[in-house]
Amino acid sequence: MKAEAKKWKEDAAVSMKQTDNLETGADLLIQSLIDADVEIIFGYPGGAVLPIYDAIYRSNAPFKHVLSRHEQGSIFAAEGYARVTGKPGVVLATSGPGATNLITGITDAMMDSLPLVIFTGQVANQVIGTDAFQESDVLGITTPITKYNYQVKDIADLPRIVKEAFHIATTGRPGPVVVDIPKNISEALPKRNYDTNFYLPGYQPTTKPNPLQIKKLSDALAKAKKPVVLAGAGILFADANEELKQFVEAYDLPVVNTLLGLGSFPGSNPLFLGMGGMHGTYAANMGMYECDLLINIGARFDDRLTGNLKLFAPNATVAHIDIDPAEIGKNVPTEIPVVADAKKALQALLERKGKKPEHQEWLEHLNTYKEEYPLWYERSEEAISPQWLMKKIHEKTNGEAIVTTDVGQHQMWAAQYYTLDKPHNWVTSGGLGSMGFGFPSAIGAQLGRPDDIVISISGDGGFQMNMQELTLLKEYNLPVKIIILNNGALGMVRQWQEEFYEERYSESLLDVGPDFVKLADSYGILGMRVDKETDVDAALDKIIAHDGPVLADFRIIRFEKVYPMIAPGKGINQMVGVKK
């Protein structure tokens, strides 16, 4: 099955580039996509994109079209693909409802800086603005949630716009770009020669760090007594995990990861303090609280990380390396701003070979936190302990799986207990926190990396938001292993209601749910249900050994909570539930 999935990728690679045969604007679009080295389009047809789908049908383009069962499935899959391959995810949807069904995914990609190029059909130029059938103001709707967007007004602009769109989506701080294509453009008769050169005077991202700022940072590091590095997803986008490791080890710096930065530094490295933030480790949060120098590399000081800003790194000199200058100083006052690509900044820091700080005491101090306040959980007779299950999955996959998650309790347990030593294996919806993300993103991840084992971890709530995509597993032979942590509840909502709303479980208990085994069966894939911890070993062995997709329903402790925790409004030094 893996071999099959790989085969079409190889076919794609060797297939000749299509050149002539341009009958319509849609053919020109296909040609532009070929020129952009697109491998996969995640899409769904409809009226306004019929000419484009016809061109796909007629072409022998070396890319594959993956038909989701809902446009949201398409775009989440494209995000998963982009996250694990580093390549832009390409999405195609029709006008009106097709486009509006993409909105959550576009916003998600914007928040988490994922490179996507999204093509939407539009009604013909002549009827735009008349409330035509399936017309929606895609430009208006997507302006605040895209890095940039276009509506093609003249077919002569189409190839240039596509080229620009890929450039903007993938450079600087990555993000989604929408290209809205009216039907008359995709039906128009193209010319032969187009000018695809572009010049964007307002878009010249700074990638090289200012040497003076690097010196400042290096000097601050030499003087620091309590330094901490906060590593975010910027490291992963810049492919700088090697440089980060070298830098950190050269100076013996303790490292905290953001949720999206997990995998940018080996989780098993002794210098790793854990994930920071609301459900981070005590050592990571106290490290950030007590440090005198905080070096943020590629993180944006999200509120779920910082907690109450007044209590965030109160005694620290803050240095912030970011490719997006607007992130520096946005939430946390920053003494040493470095606008640069993380890789280039780290290389510059390594070249300086600055003085090592004297901070042995600090490292020992943090180690006592790690030993005194490790992540903890309690097992129960009643059902499976979710944290223990995460550790088991880690063990059975040698920590090498690509893990995708939805949003909620299971996401935090996966982040806490599926220790990642390798980059680009962690796919989760961070900034927007979109339920329904986990499973479709696993489809995209598996398509992008057919040789890797992909584990999709979801709750029973989030999985039901996009379970229509189960069809794709069979259709495209994708051996995704779906692990549902079933507690018959919207666990995180329920946890907050328990803690902050006096146990008034308003609409958070999902007492009635589907039989996931029968559901799997109806989609022609292997389903299983696991109720007891004693069955977990055998079940996981079977799931991993099975040559194909599996949908596994694990019954976890219903009222289990995610700990430790920073309550809303509290500081990172005010964690609760840090000990048994």
Added chain:
Amino acid sequence: MKRIITATVQNRSGVLNRITGMLQRRQFNIESISVGETETPGISKMTLVVDVADDQKTEQLTKQLNKQIDVIKVSDITDKAVVARELALIKVASTPQQMTEIQGLVTPFRGAVMDVSKDSITIQVTGKPDKIDALIALLRPYGIKELARTGVTALLRGHQPQAHVTEINQFSV
């Protein structure tokens, strides 16, 4: 505090919407905004007067403007020597007997009468916003029927003095 920010932008489709949308989403308070073409074809200049809480917010504002793909250059010219002007059209209720009186008020402001009817007079005035405010205050007792202002547009002066005595500071922006 009020700041005058200018932005040179590529005149692409939706650029004004992009910028005002961003300002609204990020809770920046726009007092006025004016847009027009520049000496270079395809390049427009926007002049924004914004009310921000502190320097950190001003910095965020200029950074967020700069981040827009279509924005080529952003300058905070509040503390620079600038020529800043605004145009206002003011329709004032007036009886034929009051016409001369009103014209007398307008003359020191170098305003011009653009239209006269039996019960109103329309005045055009150009200048710094506080000058326009002053004229409006003088005309208010007669009854202002309609008022339209363009918002400030500004250019840096050719010579920037070292001392921080600037026209803009004088009109309390």
